[in-house]
Amino acid sequence: MKPIANSAADLIGDEIELIAACLALGAADAAGPLAKAEIELVKKAMSVSLPTSTGSALRELIATGEDPLGAAFSVLRSAEERRAQGATYTPAPIVRNMIEWAANKRTPRRVIDPGVGSARFLKSAGTVFPKAQLVGIDVDPLATLMARANLAVAGFGSRSRVILGDFRQFEDQVDGSTLYIGNPPYVRHHQIEPIWKEWLGVEATKMNLTASKLAGLHVYFFLAAARAAKPKDMGAFITASEWLDVNYGALVRSLMLGPLGGKSITVIDPTAQPFPDAATTAAIATFEIGAQPKSVYFKRVDKLSALGDLGKGRRVHRDRLAAEGRWSHLTRTAEKPPEGYVELGELCRVHRGTVTGANGVWIAGEHSVGLPASVLFPTITKAREVFEAHRGLLSASTKLRSVIDIPPDLDQLDTVERKAVEKFLKVARAMGASSGYVARHRKAWWSVGLRSAAPIVSTYMARRPPGFAINKADARHINIAHGLYPREPLSEKAKRALVNFLQTNISQKSGRTYAGGLTKFEPREMERVIVPSPELLIGGAAL
Known part of the structure; x- marks a missing residue:
């Protein structure tokens, strides 16, 4: 027997024929009276005459436990169209x-x-x-x-x-x-x-x-x-x-x-x-x-x-x-690591990036011209900046945008810096930056509070496994990325080996996949990923 979808496609060519097929199978006489919208569909199909053989074939498929009508519907309406109604x-x-x-x-x-x-x-x-x-x-x-x-x-x-x-x-x-x-x-x-x-x-x-x-x-x-x-x-x-x-x-x-x-x-x-x-x-x-x-x-x-x-x-x-x-x-049942392997969380704390509350304000642009360099921090603001890091190494910040992170206490700024910042804050307030939920729950609405630069950065949501990169650019990260902070110092060789291992051995299965195919890794989920111990990383046995 052919797969359902192919059988349905062979028997039913469009939605009018699908309605006609439903009528031929007794839809109008079963399961209570028809509603007005159903009657309107029936009227559209009244002039369509399906071959007797089509009705017989459909009945045979239904009798064997298949669903040729539902399969035809799924062929005739694209996944995008059906998704709109769930x-x-x-x-x-x-x-x-x-x-x-x-x-x-x-x-x-x-x-x-x-x-x-x-x-x-x-x-x-x-x-x-x-x-x-x-x-x-x-x-x-x-x-x-x-x-x-x-x-x-x-x-x-x-x-x-x-x-x-x-x-x-x-x-x-x-x-x-x-x-x-x-x-x-x-x-x-x-x-x-x-x-x-x-x-x-x-x-x-x-x-x-x-x-x-x-x-x-x-x-x-x-x-x-x-x-x-x-x-x-x-x-x-x-x-x-x-x-x-x-x-x-x-x-x-x-x-x-x-x-x-x-x-x-x-x-x-x-x-x-x-x-x-x-x-x-x-x-x-x-x-x-x-x-x-x-x-x-x-x-x-x-x-x-x-x-x-x-x-x-x-x-x-x-x-x-x-x-x-x-x-x-x-x-998930706890996975016992192989000899010499540990959970990533034993080596690194994983922290999601900072939520700015208004990227359009706090990512520097034309609206922030004139701000001093002391409040501008090169930052990973797009996942592709990690994915595109050459051989897992984010070596320079020149192509990164900056996030504006002003200290809560403006007295920390010198006179010139403070004047520039206060001028910007008027613009930011006019852009609604002070009234958002995140800003209203900060110590000072103008202070984003970026985390310190993470030695290793990773993506956490994509239609593919996460990407990892050594952060030689000393870049900060907002909430499109996670930061991996070693609990104990790792040598450059160990960090390189760890990133190489994660790039090739972590799968989407370790995260959670949402509708549309997006896989997400929460920090604690990433910490449960099994990786080689530092000794194996340095020795190269895990590569």
Whole structure:
């Protein structure tokens, strides 16, 4: 049999044909009445007549467990178009594992997929739970037609309900338990309307929790599930894993420790392609409403075949979770270094660069002409300046921009310097530099507070492993780079050997990969990288 995408591409040529295929498979007669927007799509496809053989081929593919409609949708709409609505479809092995986890808990009366797509989760749930009502919700009328068609072909149309709408507005209740399961849409906060950001804050406050307006849409779905669910309900959501660590993910972490009753978190490395068209670290979170487990299970896998039981892994006590600001490192088991190797953190402290709060002001330019050299510091302000360092050596500062770092006490400046600085501060204030969040929380709003120059610098976020360079230029660094500060003096030979080793032996797998393929290394993650001891570095045995 051909791969799904190729089969779908052969059978369905455009979106009108995809709609027609949904109709041919019974979408209009399954899973409840059509919404107005769905009817409009149906009208567009009324004149399209698909060959009988196409309908038969599609039914055969669906019967064997494939999803030709969802595959065709993924071919006809680019990843960029689908990403705007958070439409990333989940591979079958992950769907099966999540349904199996639920089946091992209890038999739900109702199964809800809050971002139903082509109904991959509901179709699987319909087989495992033969008496459960199946409810799918989606904002895309084409997706809901695909869901209706797949459920109709599977024979679940009469006990299904597909809703064209927003899960955040869903409040229907039933007697008996509900299973919330699926892949909530991943949409960044920039694309979320202010009215919904207000909703997030209000609903979080009702649970005595706080929410960030920087949260992505998947965070809203965790909150909506906690809001709609009742004791004995359960759920399993797969999302990008960033909520485990980022500040806006604190709401999900609080929900897992509170109203949702978190049971387990399974992290899937991007090498396993948990989302085929997005190089992203994924996390499967399972929960049971009303549960207050003493511990939550954490596990990390690098291939889908290793998923196993989602309820197994490393047990982490909830008290520790409540005290931890980041959770992803809890999925990693400590790696025992080979003989003669140590963690990088034993050799160097890793510190992120300074946050200026307003690069447009504090990176010197035409607006700062006339400032004295005493407040201008050559600084790494772009990651490529590290990546492009010749053979891992940043030898000169001539091509670097300068960051303005004025001492908190202006009395430290001589008369001429102070006059120039005060003139600049008027410009900086007019540019809004004094009113930003970072500036308002500094000892003096005009003092950026650059760290001392780090002997070794590194990038920490890119679509590739980090770059490293010996900082012979004595350059400072802002928060596009990390600084490595040796705990004990390292010889030039040892520093060169360490940089050479890191350039060729550190992989993206050691960091965290976000939607879009960006891999990020927090300072503590970089400190856990295994490197040769100074003795091996100097002896050359590690090179």
